[in-house]
Amino acid sequence: MPNVTPIVVLCVDDDPRALIARSLLLSAAGYDVQTASSSDAALRIFRRCHADVVIADQFLPSMNGFALAGEIKTLKPEALVVLLTASSEFTSGLEQTDLILTKCMAPQQFLATLEKLVASRGLYLPHDPAVDGKAQ
Numbered sequence: 001m002p003n004v005t006p007i008v009v010l011c012v013d014d015d016p017r018a019l020i021a022r023s024l025l026l027s028a029a030g031y032d033v034q035t036a037s038s039s040d041a042a043l044r045i046f047r048r049c050h051a052d053v054v055i056a057d058q059f060l061p062s063m064n065g066f067a068l069a070g071e072i073k074t075l076k077p078e079a080l081v082v083l084l085t086a087s088s089e090f091t092s093g094l095e096q097t098d099l100i101l102t103k104c105m106a107p108q109q110f111l112a113t114l115e116k117l118v119a120s121r122g123l124y125l126p127h128d129p130a131v132d133g134k135a136q
Helices: 016-028 039-049 065-075 107-119
Strands: 008-012 032-036 053-057 080-085 099-102
Touching (some): 016 032, 016 053, 016 107, 032 039, 080 107
Parallel strands (some): 008 053, 080 099
């Protein structure tokens, strides 16, 4: 039987509007969401909640998303790290991430991609059959 315990996602973005929007989207999809507006705050929260997934903006003050990914992987190597970017130019840090997505991705595509990623690690969202249209 798949693991259907809550999947904890830590969202990190210094743009409050983007952080709120992403948090609401993920919460509505069934994820247990924590938020941080900086890399330093993200590391403090991560040490406390041990998130399964960290979704971070590539460009953060004081520590960019790639450096944050490296710190997360040092603390919990099995954590999934997703970076969000508007750029397609990367020179280093790719080995620390599990996935890089563009910020302009459609919400449903973003959720479907994330769900595939977490499923690859044996994590599944608890779906309500009545909502999924599979009620008997």
